[in-house]
Amino acid sequence: MDRTREQLLDEYLVASARTGDRKAFDLLAQRWGRKLLAHAWRLTGDVDLAREAAQDGWIEIVRGVDRLRDERAFPAWAYQIVTRRCARQIGRVRRDRALTAAVAIEPVVDIASPEGGDPGASARLRTALAALPEAQRAAVGLFYLEDMDIAEVAIALNVPAGTVKTRLMHARRTLRAVLEGDV
Template sequence: MVRTKEQLLDEYLVAAARTGDRKAFELLARRWQGKLIAHAWRLTGDVDLAREAAQEGWIEIVRGVGRLRDERAFPAWACQIVSRRCARRIGRLQRDRILKAAAAAEPVEAFAEPEHSDAPAMTRLRAALADLPPEQRAAIGLFYLEDMEVAEVAIALHVPAGTVKTRLMHARRKLRAVLEGDAR
């Protein structure tokens, strides 16, 4: 598999952070903060919960990066940590019966609109993504927006690869129906 420049940079930053290079870790955190918040949002549907879960995830990432042996595993490993933090927060909210409905729209920073975008189609796509169940929204986000492979998404979401494939299939079907104007 050919690695992109961004992936190679992340791998270098992880390796440097493991040796105690603070600047490398700070740059790694800047590069991944938005991605981890977007991932947490896809799981929780709440921007504030997402930010809190990502922040808690960074504490665990800081403590554990020295034990990470494969730099290429960082994206899936970091997303898995944030996924666990999200699950804990949601569990607490459910136990307290305070869990509210998921937010209706994807955060703006998760989707950068191209200069020549079809605005109505983009609006329909955002609405369709927001309507997906959180599990499908998370799988779509990690696979397409974070460019992870199915195996990496499976690790990040702590589910089998077959489950990721199924979630992607159902999500694609729903998105296709909305974008083709045949929403059911």
């Protein structure tokens, strides 16, 4: 697989950050901060929990980047760290109080409508994505929105590749039904 300029830049920044280059790490954080925050939101469904998990994830990334030996593994590694932080956050919330309906109500993700597409379909897609279970929403986000392959999504979510495929299959079925008006 040919690597893109973006991937090569990320690999360079990771290698530089690993040697202690603060500017490279700052650029890496600028490039990946929003993606990791979006991933955390997809997992938690709560903006505050997502911010906290992403921030904790960045602390772990800063502390551990020097141990990352393959720069190409950074995206999946970083997503995996944030996934674990989200699981910890969710665990704390569940221990402190039962999940309420407010956790299920999510803000609408801003997904650009397809070129020349039906704006109503875009709104239905946003609503359908927000209504997906957290695990399916996370798999869809990483696979379709972040262009990760099945293996990378599996690493990022810390689940087997077959589980990722199953989550994507169920999510596609749900999304198709919503977009075709069956739901």
